[in-house]
Amino acid sequence: MSIPDPYCNDSSVDEHQLRNPRSSEAGMFQQIMRHVQQRVQRRVQRRVQRRVQSRMQSRMQSRMQSPMPRPLKRGVQLSAGILLLASVTPSFAVEPDSDWSEVLEEARGQTVYFNAWGGSDRINGYLGWVGKQLKADYGVTLEHVKVADIAEVVGQLEAARLVGRNEDGNVDLMWINGENFASLKRAGLLWGSFADNLPNARLLKDSASMQFDFSVAVDGLESPWGGAQLVFIHDTDTVPEPPRSAQALLEFVRNDGRFAYPAPPAFHGTTFIKQLLIELLTDSDAQAALSLPVEEADLAAITAPLWAYLDELHPLLRGSGKSWPTSGEMTRQLLDDGELDIAISFNPNEASAAVRGGQLPESVRTYVFDNGTIGNTHFVSIPWNASASAGAMVVADFLISPEAQARKADPEFWGEPTVLDLQRLDDEERALFDAVDLGVWALPIGAGKILPEPHSSWAQALEAAWLERYGQ
Amino acid sequence: MSVTSRWGQRVLALCLIGLFLLPVILGLGGTLLPAVGLTPELAPGNGFARILADPRFLPALTFSVFTGIVSTVLILAMTLLTLVCVHGTRWWSWMSALMPPVLAVPHAALAIGLIFLLAPSGELVRLISPALSGWERPPQSWVVPDSVGWSLIIGLVIKETPFLLLAAVSQLSALNVSASLRIGRTLGYAPARCWSRLILPRLYPRIRLTLMIILAFNLTVVDMAILLGPGNPPTLAVLLMSLVNDPGSRAAASAGAVLLGVLVAVCFFGMMAVECVVARVAARRRQSGERGHGMKLFRRLGMGAVVMILIASMSSLLLLLIWSFTRRWRFPDALPSQWTLANWTSRGDMLLQPAMTTLGIAVTVTVLSLLAAIIWLEFERRAIVPRLDGIWFVPLLIPQVSLLFGWQAVALWAGIDGQWWSVVYTHWLYTLPYVILILAVAWRELAPQWGHAAQVLGAGYWRVLWHIRLPLLRRPLCQASAVAVAVSVAQYLPTLLMGAGRHSTLATELVTSFGGVDRRVIAALAVLQSLLPLMAFVLALIYPVWRHARVARETAPSPIRALDR
Secondary structure, rough: OEEEEOOOOOOOHHHHHHHHHHHHHHHHHHHHHHHHHHHHHHHHHHHHHHHHHHOOHHHHHHHHHOOOHHHHHHHHHHHHHHHHHOOOOOOOOOOOOOOOOHHHHHHOOOOEEEEOOOOOOOHHHHHHHHHHHHHHHHHOOEEEEOOOOHHHHHHHHHHHHOOOOOOOOOOOOOEHHHHHHHHHHOOOOOOOOOOOOOOOHHHHOOOOHHEEOOEEEEEOOEEEEEEOOEEEEEEEOOOOOOOOHHHHHHHHHHHOOOOOOOOOOOHEEEEEEEEHHHHHHOOHHHHHOOOOOOOHOHHHHHHHHHHHHHHHHHHHOOOOOOOOOOOHHHHHHHHHHOOOOOEEEEOOOHHHHHOOOOOOOOOOEEEEEOOOOEEEEEEEEEOOOOHHHHHHHHHHHHHHHHHHHHHHHHHHOOOOOOOOHHOOOOOHHHHHHHOOOOOOOOOOOOOOOOEEOHHHHHHHHHHHHHHHHHOO | OOHHHHHHHHHHHHHHHHHHHHHHHHHHHHHHHHHHOOOOOOOOHHHHHHHHHHOHHHHHHHHHHHHHHHHHHHHHHHHHHHHHHHOOOOOOHHHHHHEEEEEEEOOOHHHHHHHHHHOOOHHHHHHHHOOOOOOOOOOOOOOOOOOOOOOHHHHHHHHHHHHHHHHHHHHHHOOOOOHHHHHHOOOOOOOOHHHHHHHHHHHHHHHHHHHHHHHHHHOOOOOHHHHHHHOOOOOHHHHHHHHOOOOOHHHHHHHHHHHHHHHHHHHHHHHHHHHHHHHHHHHHHHHOOOOOOHHHHHHHHHHHHHHHHEEEHHHHHHHHHHHHHHEEEEOOOOOOOOOOOOHHHHHHHHHHHHHHHHHHHHHHHHHHHHHHHHHHHHHHHHHOOOOOOOHHHHHHOOOOOHHHHHHHHHHHOOOOOOEEEEEHHHHHHHHHHHHHHHHHHHHHOOOOHHHHHHHHHHHHHHHHHHHHHHHOOOHHHHHHHHHHHHHHHHOOHHHHHHHHHOOOHHHHHHHHHHHOHHHHHHHHHHHHHHHHHHHHHHHHHHHHHHHHHHHHHHHHOOOOHHHHH
16 A cells, blocks of 8 residues: 555656666766777877887886786776776876976866975965965966875885886875985986976076985986075073083083973984084094995994983983974974973074964074084975876976065065075065065074085984984 | 565665675785785785884883773773762763763864863963962973873873763663662662672673773774874884885884784783673672771762863863964963964964865765664664674774774775775774664664554655654764764874875864964864864754754644634
């Protein structure tokens, strides 16, 4: 027994209509398959052509060396891809040395996944602005993928190489330097020499740290983005005369000074122990060893003074060398709370930005050690399997435009020293930089000598040795 | 009902179970294979040898065991103490009303609130400084997080005690507590003795499974351990997290995840052994005939414990709210010196985007879980499938790390990592158990007569379901949805591992950016993360009442209409 359904007798629904959608569905499926086939064919053709023409033969070879995916796996990937209706992937039309107009054209409409450290809201806010500009000017959508440590991304890329995902990668652009760049370059996981092809590259400074990233040749595989220097921030109300050398710092904590540094491998912590190492080495031979790969040096002998120093320092730190701040930003927060007397930063203008944002008192000042502190340049780079390399190039170019660099130099938004040579800008562009007010809280310009980074291999060796000694 | 449709339904039910168990089986396989070195292309090297040789492994393991076991013991003690001391007093209804919202606060938000509360420069010290304590600057005698693990233990106890307490309360109705107490009192036993002799022995088996879930959680939690545990050494789960994304260490991470699973199993066995001993001792003491005495102090203690837990979590939340409206708040001030709305307005996009992602995932997951649970329970009611309550607990008893490392590897291999729906799928795996377990009770208790009556009046199956059964179950359905939202919003590891960083939710955003990002914005993020489940709970409370009122208004003849007639 059932209730009569008034719609059952509706004669307007006839068999024809019931069957029709199904047939059109089948047609659509065929269409999609044909489309996919065409795309694949075109891609293969293009790749064969390019293999003949391109100068990038070596890169191709490295691509061929990756483990061939097994047919089963391919099948799963393909069916998964079709099932999920994954977005249609843009093809590799541009090469690192393509004509710029071609790059711009291909970039329009692309989404660029930019994997960058997301630990600072000011930087995140700046990248939000960059995204808006790119969308308006170039039709490129920027997605900031916030990562806690860019070494994770290096791991992801290595994993992608191992499973044979040589295109359609998850990362289009990444913020790197130092040992991460070195290991990607060594593994051949970078896209190509694109940096010199960017129109704004002619405005860059001529500086050694832009040609050699932690003593490793850059070769155009990454494009400079900003400069950084290790600085210390103190509150003149509590500490009128801060310690200006490693030995003075030890004396300072002995006299109840409140200090702590982020535990390596957090990069502020790693940089801090590199700084100590440079300063504690009195022997000029040993200092010279730092610019060479660590394998060529006697690690134990060179680092012995460092460990002796840290053994003495750690029990006197906040947290007694057992509980550590997680980042440089956290030391700044703890400085404001009064739990620390000295904060560590890698940005000479950070204090200025923080005071204006209500995160530090107006009595703070920035300083460096008397013998100088470590400084370096950081870069953006494109991995070999990027989905949107054209878009990534456009982003990299915009990041070194006078407009973007001037905004980045302003403590209101980020406050980081520029990588551009102001002499090469026209008057209007230079005016953008002149308008930036750093304030008294930042490191006075020209105040600190910049020391070069040790060779990139030292970071990992030091981190491992540190963890071995203090990580348990 | 025809035979074919019955078969069709069996197949559907099988698919559902398959869909649920697929990530579990693949995930465990994907963790085990790299660990024993069977996937050299994904994870080269001998995992077990490498993880055992890692100097951080043993300290991390010890630390995990210490925090996990101590916190679980404390949680059990707190729960029993609360039951014994507060049940039946006038505080009881207050407490039961406050518990669900406390339970809804996500782990990450609570952990951050606790840091703001307990740190040497935190609110507790600020309140008493400098007037009472004489501290012009924060004291140096402790830090949060501390190096022993007490911060983590406090966080876990505050977060999980309400969970166990609610589980226990829901079982009390079946135990006929007041009758037992009356009998015990008539025989001259003190109230606490009545509980320990008459009720707890029957209650414990009913909450054992929940306790096991809590133990597994405490031993393997990642997000709270990142925030509240010391980084050096971290807990084992956090150590493994730092290894898993490096292909060179993936084998070691997988092997560690297997060992973590073994550790949890060993702890389960240990728990059973302790149970046996306690049961034997208790049996002997039960026959001693001692009546005991009032123990007012004991009662005060229990009351104090539960009040502390409630106050700590409530004030953490309040503190997050205050920080999110702060412009300037320096150390000894008890309240901010300058207030602002800017943390909310000027960082709008930073808050909105993860909030929308979180909400989108949570709502989808809730709908899917409800759908799956309704299908399954209907099948069960009509005896198409057997009762399989045990199966739903499986993902909750396996450490998330052990399961998700492998599931992520499988996803990576199949090329489906970083997809929105794979995040949703993995969340579904962790919400469905709660939804099914909440609904199952109501579903089984619902009298079938209503449906029979409707069928006799000519309604078909769907009509009965839609117009009779589901409306009658409106309240549990709403509760289950609220719990599903709360569980999904709190998920950290599934989002992080399956989302490949592309789908940042409030949970992942909070944990990755804590310590780096402006504290005031962190507070705003945490407030948002707590607000979503709280809103879900409020809606779940209000909606059935409102519905009921509307239906009552529509059907009841109004006095005016009655006069007309």
